[in-house]
Amino acid sequence: MSCCGCCSAFRPRYKRLVDNIFPANPEDGLVKSNMDKLMWYAMTSPDKLDRIGDYLAHRLYRDINRRKTGYVIISMDALDQLLVSCHANNLNLFVESFLQMVQKLLESTEPKLQLRATQSFEKFANIREDTPSYHRRYDFLVSKFSSMCYASEDEEVMRKQLRTAGIKGLQGVVRKTDWDNLGENIWLPTHMEKIVPSLLYNMQGNKAYVHGTTQISDTQDNHQNEGEKEPHELAEMCLRELVSRATYGKIHNVIKPLLIHLDYEGLWVNNSFAVQVFKIVMYSIQAQYSITVIELLMAHLNEKSSEPAQIRTGIADVLSKVIPIAAGECIGPSVIEIINSLLEHIRSSVVGGVSGKESSAEKMYQETLIHALGEYANHLPDYQKIDSMVFILNKVPGSDRVDDGGSQRPEAEVKLQHLLLKSLLKVGTKYTTVQYSTTFAQSFLVRLMRLSVSSDAEVRLTVQQILHTLIDRHQNIEKLAKPTLEVSRLGLTMSKPVRQDVNFWKKSGNEIMLSLQENCEFSNNRLVNIEAIYATLMLLMAEIRSDDVMVDILRVLFHVQGVAQNGTVSGPQGVQLQALVASVMVVISHLVPTLKDHVAAVIKKRSDEAPHLLPEIMASYESGLPCRDLPEDLLFDHSKVLDLLANTNLDEKRLNTSMASMMRRHSTTQHTSSATDINSISVEVDSACSSPGLPRRTLEEEITFESLKKVLTESPEQRRKAEEERRKQITEAFMTESFEALVAKIQAKFSVQ
Amino acid sequence: MEDYKFLFKVVLIGNAGVGKTCLVRRFTQGLFPPGQGATIGVDFMIKTVEIDGEKIKLQIWDTAGQERFRSITQSYYRSAHALILVYDISSQPTFDCLPDWLREIEQYASCKVLRVLVGNKTDREDRELPTHVGEEFAHRHNMYFIETSAKEADNVEKLFIEIAKELTQLVRSGHFDKDSKVGDLSPQDVSNVTLPPTREPRSEFACCSRWISSSTT
Ligand SMILES: Nc1nc2c(ncn2[C@@H]2O[C@H](COP(=O)(O)OP(=O)(O)OP(=O)(O)O)[C@@H](O)[C@H]2O)c(=O)[nH]1
Ligand SMILES: [Mg+2]
Numbered sequence: 001m002s003c004c005g006c007c008s009a010f011r012p013r014y015k016r017l018v019d020n021i022f023p024a025n026p027e028d029g030l031v032k033s034n035m036d037k038l039m040w041y042a043m044t045s046p047d048k049l050d051r052i053g054d055y056l057a058h059r060l061y062r063d064i065n066r067r068k069t070g071y072v073i074i075s076m077d078a079l080d081q082l083l084v085s086c087h088a089n090n091l092n093l094f095v096e097s098f099l100q101m102v103q104k105l106l107e108s109t110e111p112k113l114q115l116r117a118t119q120s121f122e123k124f125a126n127i128r129e130d131t132p133s134y135h136r137r138y139d140f141l142v143s144k145f146s147s148m149c150y151a152s153e154d155e156e157v158m159r160k161q162l163r164t165a166g167i168k169g170l171q172g173v174v175r176k177t178d179w180d181n182l183g184e185n186i187w188l189p190t191h192m193e194k195i196v197p198s199l200l201y202n203m204q205g206n207k208a209y210v211h212g213t214t215q216i217s218d219t220q221d222n223h224q225n226e227g228e229k230e231p232h233e234l235a236e237m238c239l240r241e242l243v244s245r246a247t248y249g250k251i252h253n254v255i256k257p258l259l260i261h262l263d264y265e266g267l268w269v270n271n272s273f274a275v276q277v278f279k280i281v282m283y284s285i286q287a288q289y290s291i292t293v294i295e296l297l298m299a300h301l302n303e304k305s306s307e308p309a310q311i312r313t314g315i316a317d318v319l320s321k322v323i324p325i326a327a328g329e330c331i332g333p334s335v336i337e338i339i340n341s342l343l344e345h346i347r348s349s350v351v352g353g354v355s356g357k358e359s360s361a362e363k364m365y366q367e368t369l370i371h372a373l374g375e376y377a378n379h380l381p382d383y384q385k386i387d388s389m390v391f392i393l394n395k396v397p398g399s400d401r402v403d404d405g406g407s408q409r410p411e412a413e414v415k416l417q418h419l420l421l422k423s424l425l426k427v428g429t430k431y432t433t434v435q436y437s438t439t440f441a442q443s444f445l446v447r448l449m450r451l452s453v454s455s456d457a458e459v460r461l462t463v464q465q466i467l468h469t470l471i472d473r474h475q476n477i478e479k480l481a482k483p484t485l486e487v488s489r490l491g492l493t494m495s496k497p498v499r500q501d502v503n504f505w506k507k508s509g510n511e512i513m514l515s516l517q518e519n520c521e522f523s524n525n526r527l528v529n530i531e532a533i534y535a536t537l538m539l540l541m542a543e544i545r546s547d548d549v550m551v552d553i554l555r556v557l558f559h560v561q562g563v564a565q566n567g568t569v570s571g572p573q574g575v576q577l578q579a580l581v582a583s584v585m586v587v588i589s590h591l592v593p594t595l596k597d598h599v600a601a602v603i604k605k606r607s608d609e610a611p612h613l614l615p616e617i618m619a620s621y622e623s624g625l626p627c628r629d630l631p632e633d634l635l636f637d638h639s640k641v642l643d644l645l646a647n648t649n650l651d652e653k654r655l656n657t658s659m660a661s662m663m664r665r666h667s668t669t670q671h672t673s674s675a676t677d678i679n680s681i682s683v684e685v686d687s688a689c690s691s692p693g694l695p696r697r698t699l700e701e702e703i704t705f706e707s708l709k710k711v712l713t714e715s716p717e718q719r720r721k722a723e724e725e726r727r728k729q730i731t732e733a734f735m736t737e738s739f740e741a742l743v744a745k746i747q748a749k750f751s752v753q
Numbered sequence: 754m755e756d757y758k759f760l761f762k763v764v765l766i767g768n769a770g771v772g773k774t775c776l777v778r779r780f781t782q783g784l785f786p787p788g789q790g791a792t793i794g795v796d797f798m799i800k801t802v803e804i805d806g807e808k809i810k811l812q813i814w815d816t817a818g819q820e821r822f823r824s825i826t827q828s829y830y831r832s833a834h835a836l837i838l839v840y841d842i843s844s845q846p847t848f849d850c851l852p853d854w855l856r857e858i859e860q861y862a863s864c865k866v867l868r869v870l871v872g873n874k875t876d877r878e879d880r881e882l883p884t885h886v887g888e889e890f891a892h893r894h895n896m897y898f899i900e901t902s903a904k905e906a907d908n909v910e911k912l913f914i915e916i917a918k919e920l921t922q923l924v925r926s927g928h929f930d931k932d933s934k935v936g937d938l939s940p941q942d943v944s945n946v947t948l949p950p951t952r953e954p955r956s957e958f959a960c961c962s963r964w965i966s967s968s969t970t
Contacts (some may be wrong), residue, residue: 107797107799143797143814143829146796149794150793150795190832194823194829198794198825201794264824265824602826684872
């Protein structure tokens with residue numbers, strides 16, 4: 001400031017005004033009254049604003065080079081004030097000078113100046129300019145602010161201040177550039193690859209994420225003053241803001257560096273931080289894009305296919321934890337795509353793992369994938385769960401052909417079949433059956449039944465388990481783990497008889513019974529297989545309240561008894577089958593009281609002479625225990641049962657028809673339900689009010705000539721109403737009543753007559 | 754106003770502990786820091802040099818060698834005009850990693866980047882890598898080569914000055930596009946050299962030229 005004195009009179013006014021704001025002693029700070037003059041001048045002559053900026057910049061450079069930090073700060077103070085108060089069109093040029101000064105300060109090695117620059121930049125970032133700046137670039141600012149996020153000063157306070165400044169600086173750049181989206185594209189990889197890791201770096205060390213103590217939610221706590229926030233909190237806020245601003249094409253650029261950062265920092269194996277970060281992402285992202293995040297995670301899993309299983313498990317686990325957040329947003333094809341992708345990962349894990357001895361880590365990975373699949377399915381609407389099950393089943397090797405090739409199949413295919421069925425089971429457990437006809441679409445049932453008679457005992461077991469979860473609507477399955485004679489202790493909840501179930505059984509019952517019957521005949525059945533068959537039979541009885549079910553089951557039981565009796569199946573399996581037949585017979589005799597005496601007699605005889613033919617069923621038996629060519633009185637007598645049934649509501653003739661002929665009958669006879677068809681009406685009424693064990697007479701009394709006439713003369717609407725009312729009355733009693741209560745009621749009715 | 758003719762971005766990479774930070778501090782601050790700690794993330798320094806009477810501003814980004822910081826350090830390759838790949842002449846493993854580093858460069862850096870191989874710590878008695886080995890490697894991979902000692906201030910100045918010279922020449926010959934659209938924050942009326950953001954087939958500009966390969970003599 002040497003020669004300025006003499007020539008100041010000739011200096012332009014704006015320069016004099018600028019010079020005057022600097023005190024003789026920098027400690028004194030900005031000369032406030034002169035600053036006011038400068039501001040007034042700038043506001044009244046906005047065209048001079050850019051020159052003021054230019055000149056201030058000129059002074060600032062000089063002061064920095066001379067290390068006059070006090071004056072540097074004063075220049076920045078003046079710039080800030082001008083920036084905030086001038087909303088002229090000319091701001092644009094002034095801003096260029098301003099940003100150059102910010103850069104100059106950031107280039108300094110002096111932390112104090114870097115912090116001051118960031119402060120000014122933050123103020124600037126919150127100003128919305130009238131005209132976007134097409135040529136303004138933020139490359140340096142992003143690079144420098146990111147670098148500050150890694151500040152490693154020994155002195156803790158300074159380190160924290162620098163990191164905080166870095167994060168706030170990045171936040172400023174993001175806000176600023178996203179607002180005027182005609183300028184710099186902040187979403188370019190070159191920027192995101194710096195911003196995202198810098199934010200994560202400041203979060204990852206914090207125990208809040210590592211131990212998962214903070215509850216990640218979809219709202220962020222804004223009450224706290226930003227100034228008091230810790231770097232990790234600021235970084236999280238900034239990440240949330242970034243993610244929430246990201247639109248479709250940009251998400252990839254945000255998530256990719258995030259994934260790569262987690263890779264390099266080795267944050268997949270102990271993945272609690274990764275989980276937290278992805279939850280933050282999922283809760284911040286615009287909902288319609290959440291599925292993209294899932295897809296990117298999947299793609300990342302693809303890329304890591306040759307990494308150790310632990311890493312893949314970590315990624316899959318993150319998937320399983322965030323996938324439910326996205327599931328609500330899934331529609332149409334993306335559902336199947338995600339499922340397909342998960343199945344594909346399972347497949348490649350199996351195919352890749354089979355050659356060598358499969359490690360437990362690899363198994364864990366597969367389990368995690370199946371879990372993720374289940375988590376995903378759990379959050380899908382029911383109709384999409386069905387679609388998913390159909391899709392999975394179609395992927396199961398062997399579901400599309402009758403002969404599964406026995407033990408000649410390649411190991412990988414067997415393994416894959418097991419895993420995919422487990423996946424299907426997983427999805428099945430998340431699905432709640434309401435209508436069987438909806439759950440078991442014909443093509444689905446056909447494929448499932450095909451697999452149910454696989455020569456592989458494990459496959460057969462899993463299929464039964466799938467059937468259990470899909471058939472069981474009243475949480476009975478846990479009560480049916482072990483076959484027993486103590487029926488009254490079971491505490492089963494019975495379904496109410498409804499037409500839909502009966503119709504379902506008419507359509508698909510044979511398919512199911514045929515498979516169950518065949519299931520019993522495998523010589524490689526283990527105890528668990530027998531137990532599973534027992535559970536399926538019992539569930540059918542409890543859920544589908546139709547006389548036909550009862551008779552069909554009886555038929556299967558007699559067939560199975562025959563198989564054991566003539567030695568087609570022998571050894572422990574033979575004994576197990578005899579005991580299985582007994583345990584189901586006992587239940588039937590409770591529901592069809594006319595059979596009670598006969599069944600009781602056989603059971604008594606067995607417990608006296610051959611207790612091994614009764615439950616509890618064992619995995620193995622002493623060799624030599626008889627199970628074939630048994631004396632008549634140890635067996636349930638087919639013709640006797642036939643006679644006994646003649647007096648009941650049950651269609652005893654059905655007991656004689658072979659499975660094959662039943663099949664044929666059902667494929668040709670279609671019950672068409674037209675309003676004037678008496679036959680079909682009576683069938684419907686019949687199925688609606690019939691309940692197992694009710695003697696036929698009761699029904700006959702109910703369907704009188706009068707009632708039939710009524711049916712015929714009433715308008716369809718009236719008739720439908722009346723019918724519904726009737727059905728309601730009749731079935732009321734059966735509504736989810738306990739098994740015992742029901743049995744008691746039936747017995748009471750029976751004894752009255 | 755800041756007056757410089759060109760602004761170049763120079764990025765240092767290489768294994769942890771090879772002396773990248775020491776080289777930068779020797780050049781920018783003229784000192785050899787005792788007990789220099791490992792770099793965390795990325796450090797930044799600036800230095801203006803004069804080439805043929807014109808001021809050239811060098812933005813120097815000193816990256817962390819530790820593997821865990823790779824996600825952030827890689828992001829700095831993209832916009833670099835020059836990449837300095839450093840190894841330690843007394844440590845075979847740091848040399849053995851060079852192919853990995855080259856792969857990274859191929860993947861992340863602009864194809865037009867000036868690449869310089871530096872064998873550092875020539876002051877050390879326990880040299881494991883003879884000069885000609887580094888030289889040959891550089892030759893094979895179209896890199897410039899120089900051996901330095903940050904400790905003894907050998908060849909450090911030369912390293913950066915040569916880079917500034919070379920880049921200036923490349924700019925003048927039109928190697929880098931002067932495209933204001935991909936520019937940086939820079940004073941008006943000052944050329945700011947920029948790189949194309951996407952990769953193109955490798956150009957052959959840097960074919961096996963060498964500066965110097967002598968150790969301290
Ligand atoms: N003898 C000798 N030692 C050196 C030289 N340069 C660096 N060192 C030493 O090597 C060690 C590492 O130096 P740094 O500069 O921190 O290495 P760096 O490459 O920056 O390491 P990172 O930041 O972890 O990537 C320090 O102990 C230095 O003192 C040199 O020229 N000669
Ligand atoms: Mg370093």
